[in-house]
Amino acid sequence: MPLGYLFEQLLLPPGGLFLLLLLVWWWRLRRPRLALACGVLGLGGLWLMSLPVAVEQAARLLEREPALAASEWPTLSRRAEAIVLLGGGRERGDPGWGGDQPSLLALERARLAARLHWASGLPILASGGLHFGAPPSEAELFAQVLQEDFSVVARWQEGRSRTTWENAALSAPLLRDAGVRRIVLVTQAWHMPRARWCFERHGFEVVPAPLGFLGVPNGRPLGGWLPESKALWQSGLLLHEAAGLLLYPLLHR
Template sequence: MPIRYMLKQIFMPPGVLFLLLVLAWWTRRRFPRFAATCFVAGLGGLWVMSLPVSVEWAARLLEREPALVEAQWGTLAQRADAIVVLGAGRAQGDPAWNGDQPSLLALERMRYAARLSKASGLPLAATGGLHFGQPPSEAALMAEVLEEDFGVAVRWREEASRTTWENAQLSAALLQPQGIRRVLLVTQAWHMPRARWCFEQAGFEVIAAPVGFLGVPNGRPFGGWLPEGKALWQSGLLLNEVIGLALYPVLNGTP
């Protein structure tokens, strides 16, 4: 895990863009044209990825599933057997809570899953293993918060997965022997295409329940053309999804 984490931070933005800037400085005298190219690519990449308007446009390409219609929430029990909410990391050692808590992305998913569960009566399953190999599992944290803060019990916990693919495969091993074949899948809208594909490959019939849409009007001054730190983080999430969509069929043996 540490090596995988390190490689990801180096070769994914913004790490790779900073490397380009360092390379530009290092080669500026011997290879000025090459250095200029690296400088433009590094600085230009940082600028584009930090624009809210870039996040908005990129997200629209990934967010293919429409939001559920609230008026139909009460009928979801006729179409699905359970709700599956995917983990999304955790915030470690928050003194306000005297321990770890689900990440902001996970909380967004959990709030939506809780609302859907109350409206439909469907039971909840939480999936997510150890974050960076440290207990408690993401599923355990989500179950605790869902019950204490949202008043919804989690019936199933899948606590060993490390990736979206493993979320699906290990959830299938847990749920399908109990007759759960149709799932209402809760995750961010930009993550839904990869999540749906993984759960369908695992044998589930999936009803998408996306939340946290980014491909909406950004509402920033000047239309979102000014750099913003949050946009840089969001752009990294979206780029990770694009790479995941391209690599998952190859890495998991699907033509």
């Protein structure tokens, strides 16, 4: 197991909040005030992460790029030379499909990339490596889904990347060899700022095509102030992305 993954799961919420709750038990007798503070922070953090309204407000801080209007899709070939589809995880060994499948986030991306391809005629590069070292790669799964479900052939597959930075670094040679300097980048809206930064650092001009916006009105009862399990998962995605935005400029100069 990669150490970076282990530290991420332990330190970032909700893992870090559960650690605070463990400290409550550890310090309950020796340091009751500190234990109380840890309990308030741990439970308060979990409660906040479970609120759809908190997800909505946090997402608006990350989702900086506007959606690419459908009216612009047919003219994308004037602004770019390829579509880059970024991996978004996979589900292991689904019996319903007889094997690994792209995650729901990845399928959203594949659907939009296919639509953009049919509207613009631009070729697609699928980027995404092995999930914890086990094949098939996300790029391979993307190519299969694009072909079988959308009748689209991925021209390039980059199947070694493990991070957003590596998506850009390992896709760059494939694109440059084909004379591509301008790309349409497909990923979730909250992931787009970091993804765009990575590709621009590798010398590409980026046309953002974000999707899956979370900073829209949540539409829940009581304005989203009731806890919800889905919001907890979405909060984890947003916190991971916020950490990435802070760390990437320090790690990749």
